[in-house]
Amino acid sequence: MTSDEIKPSLLLVTCHSSLVTAFMSERKIRVLVAKPGLDGHDRGAKVIARALRDAGMEVIYTGLRQTPEMIAAAALQEDVDAVGVSILSGAHNTLCPRIVSLLREKGLDDCLVLVGGIVPQEDISRLKEQGVAEVFLPGTSTDDIVGFLRENVRPRA
Amino acid sequence: MPETKETASVEQATVERWEQETLRPVLNKRPERKKRFESVSLEEVNRLYTPADTADIDFERDTSFPGEFPYTRGIHPTGYRGKLWTMRQFAGFGTPEETNARFKYLMGQGQTGLSVAYDLPTLMGYDADSPLSEGEVGKCGVAVSSLADMEVLFDGIPLEEVTVSQTINAPASILLAMYLVVAEKQGADWKKISGTLQNDILKEYIAQKEWIYPIRPAMKLVTDTFEFCTHHVPKYNPISVSGYHIREAGATAVQELAFTLRDGIEYVEWGVEAGLDVDEFVPRLSFFFNAHNDFFEEVAKYRAARRIWARVMRERFHAKNERTLQLRFHTQTAGVSLTVQQPLNNIVRVAIQALAGVFGGTNSLHTDAYDEALALPTDRAALIALRTQQIIAEETGVANTIDPLGGSYFLEALTKKMEDGALDYFDKIDAMGGMVEAVEKGFPQREIQESAYQYQKAVERGEQTIVGVNKYQMEEEPAEVPILVIDEGVRDHQVERLERARDKRDKGAVANALEKVRQAARSNDNHMPATIEAVRAYATLGEICDALRDVYGLYEEPAF
Numbered sequence: 001m002t003s004d005e006i007k008p009s010l011l012l013v014t015c016h017s018s019l020v021t022a023f024m025s026e027r028k029i030r031v032l033v034a035k036p037g038l039d040g041h042d043r044g045a046k047v048i049a050r051a052l053r054d055a056g057m058e059v060i061y062t063g064l065r066q067t068p069e070m071i072a073a074a075a076l077q078e079d080v081d082a083v084g085v086s087i088l089s090g091a092h093n094t095l096c097p098r099i100v101s102l103l104r105e106k107g108l109d110d111c112l113v114l115v116g117g118i119v120p121q122e123d124i125s126r127l128k129e130q131g132v133a134e135v136f137l138p139g140t141s142t143d144d145i146v147g148f149l150r151e152n153v154r155p156r157a
Numbered sequence: 158m159p160e161t162k163e164t165a166s167v168e169q170a171t172v173e174r175w176e177q178e179t180l181r182p183v184l185n186k187r188p189e190r191k192k193r194f195e196s197v198s199l200e201e202v203n204r205l206y207t208p209a210d211t212a213d214i215d216f217e218r219d220t221s222f223p224g225e226f227p228y229t230r231g232i233h234p235t236g237y238r239g240k241l242w243t244m245r246q247f248a249g250f251g252t253p254e255e256t257n258a259r260f261k262y263l264m265g266q267g268q269t270g271l272s273v274a275y276d277l278p279t280l281m282g283y284d285a286d287s288p289l290s291e292g293e294v295g296k297c298g299v300a301v302s303s304l305a306d307m308e309v310l311f312d313g314i315p316l317e318e319v320t321v322s323q324t325i326n327a328p329a330s331i332l333l334a335m336y337l338v339v340a341e342k343q344g345a346d347w348k349k350i351s352g353t354l355q356n357d358i359l360k361e362y363i364a365q366k367e368w369i370y371p372i373r374p375a376m377k378l379v380t381d382t383f384e385f386c387t388h389h390v391p392k393y394n395p396i397s398v399s400g401y402h403i404r405e406a407g408a409t410a411v412q413e414l415a416f417t418l419r420d421g422i423e424y425v426e427w428g429v430e431a432g433l434d435v436d437e438f439v440p441r442l443s444f445f446f447n448a449h450n451d452f453f454e455e456v457a458k459y460r461a462a463r464r465i466w467a468r469v470m471r472e473r474f475h476a477k478n479e480r481t482l483q484l485r486f487h488t489q490t491a492g493v494s495l496t497v498q499q500p501l502n503n504i505v506r507v508a509i510q511a512l513a514g515v516f517g518g519t520n521s522l523h524t525d526a527y528d529e530a531l532a533l534p535t536d537r538a539a540l541i542a543l544r545t546q547q548i549i550a551e552e553t554g555v556a557n558t559i560d561p562l563g564g565s566y567f568l569e570a571l572t573k574k575m576e577d578g579a580l581d582y583f584d585k586i587d588a589m590g591g592m593v594e595a596v597e598k599g600f601p602q603r604e605i606q607e608s609a610y611q612y613q614k615a616v617e618r619g620e621q622t623i624v625g626v627n628k629y630q631m632e633e634e635p636a637e638v639p640i641l642v643i644d645e646g647v648r649d650h651q652v653e654r655l656e657r658a659r660d661k662r663d664k665g666a667v668a669n670a671l672e673k674v675r676q677a678a679r680s681n682d683n684h685m686p687a688t689i690e691a692v693r694a695y696a697t698l699g700e701i702c703d704a705l706r707d708v709y710g711l712y713e714e715p716a717f
Binding site: 039064089090093139 | 278297613
């Protein structure tokens with residue numbers, strides 16, 4: 001798996017960080033920020049994308065209304081360490097487990113799936129059982145998300 | 158009497174005296190809590206406001222009387238003494254049956270107007286049985302796929318008497334058509350129907366992002382509804398130009414004000430271009446603002462909005478009808494300010510935000526329920542939200558006099574600052590060629606994103622306090638609140654009714670009507686008559702949107 005085939009539309013987001021990476025021995029954490037379902041409220045997704053980038057990570061934002069299939073394909077193509085799924089519409093129980101299982105089907109066994117948004121307490125444990133690494137509720141500091149990724153992304157050569 | 162430069166400098170000198178003699182010794186002993194005091198929009202707020210800060214404001218020219226130009230103090234000469242604001246709680250979830258029951262419950266509790274929340278498939282123009290609707294049917298609002306759903310939604314609610322606001326944008330004209338056909342079946346006269354269609358597509362590209370078609374055809378659909386309503390439904394508001402979502406996406410108060418009013422100007426220009434008379438259609442344009450946490454900033458925003466609109470309509474569009482100059486608006490408390498942590502605190506936030514709307518002279522108001530950072534509201538939470546308005550209206554005395562904060566040095570100076578900030582944005586947007594062009598360039602989108610990020614950082618640095626989130630947190634929260642869970646069976650229920658409606662209808666009539674919708678789109682004719690015919694034939698929302706998608710294609714957001 002390589003990240004050579006970066007789509008031109010994604011270059012804007014990634015080229016600066018890639019140049020920096022070339023001079024560093026350690027691989028940067030790569031994160032796909034994804035917005036599945038029909039909802040268009042992308043304030044959270046965009047704030048998180050920028051905060052992760054400011055923390056030195058490479059971030060690819062999918063844009064709106066991506067199906068789980070599109071998200072899993074992008075995760076594979078971009079060779080990411082984690083997928084951050086922003087969801088506010090209540091469709092998390094349908095969409096998140098499907099994203100996890102599609103990633104695993106593609107062999108992305110270590111790729112973390114993080115969910116951020118409006119998720120009722122009783123759904124959180126179920127999502128975790130289904131393979132979601134963590135659920136971040138409204139009011140979470142971006143530093144906590146950065147910290148979680150640094151601690152939980154498995155180092156790669 | 159207008160202030161002169163001399164009186165202004167005298168007033169400035171008095172302030173300086175106070176600073177030297179009284180303030181300085183105290184500051185030397187004990188510094189203030191912070192170096193810089195900021196509003197929730199991260200704007201600096203001064204220590205004190207005095208006549209020196211309002212020296213360039215002329216009472217008659219800028220403030221004036223309620224019901225008189227430039228309407229800073231309100232559009233009604235009697236304020237709320239004549240009629241209170243309309244208490245219009247936004248509601249919608251699950252099936253049309255469930256939402257119909259919620260409507261009747263709220264009206265039974267003294268609510269004075271209705272407001273429909275549709276689910277995401279409806280907002281995006283997909284039927285309940287579309288694969289894209291999976292997991293979303295009835296979740297964020299009520300599911301409506303065809304006239305058959307709309308008939309259930311308004312069953313037993315007389316549309317000639319109750320004003321209904323519909324929050325729907327990209328497919329708004331189709332939901333308007335469904336509404337009119339239901340009214341017609343109830344025997345209501347379209348000429349007597351009043352209510353509001355949100356129908357503000359510009360703010361979708363700017364902020365909420367529930368679009369279907371590219372911008373220019375979408376603007377044409379909106380303009381068609383102006384024309385149709387002016388002639389056939391003259392008491393109906395075909396648009397609610399909305400700052401609410403712009404603010405929720407992260408805009409500052411000034412950005413909300415500026416982008417909303419500049420959107421309003423854009424709609425007026427498109428209407429004029431389509432041959433409509435400003436004094437005929439503009440009186441039916443309504444507005445919709447957010448009520449956020451910073452009390453004075455919000456009150457100033459509403460007052461500035463009325464003043465700017467009156468001046469723009471007179472100076473830019475040469476309006477003569479007084480109604481054209483009067484900005485009417487709905488207010489909703491800030492959903493984005495509600496916290497998951499210690500959710501009962503939200504009741505207090507909502508009450509104070511609602512009070513700002515009332516001090517700003519809002520014409521109608523929605524108060525959020527305390528559980529809305531968790532899910533759609535339960536009956537109990539929705540009831541407390543309504544009671545909050547009733548307490549403000551009938552217990553506090555704030556509705557006894559008009560514009561009670563008018564004349565406050567701080568508020569008047571802030572109103573002027575808001576106005577100046579908005580006019581600066583107008584200049585920038587005009588220089589780009591207009592709002593459609595600015596949106597195509599991503600200008601308002603980028604401005605809002607930047608503000609959202611700066612606010613987040615200010616919260617994380619502790620410069621902006623959110624009680625229960627970055628201060629006064631609790632490890633163990635005192636009480637969990639019950640939340641509304643939407644049954645996953647809603648979709649099956651909706652698909653069943655959809656299939657029944659499809660079986661019963663005259664298929665030839667549906668195909669003909671849909672072809673007429675396509676023809677209207679291709680030929681640039683008004684699409685409303687064909688849309689109404691399609692709705693009458695029980696063509697579904699998804700089918701009518703598909704007919705328009707065939708002609709117009711889909712909007713693709715560029716990367717900003």
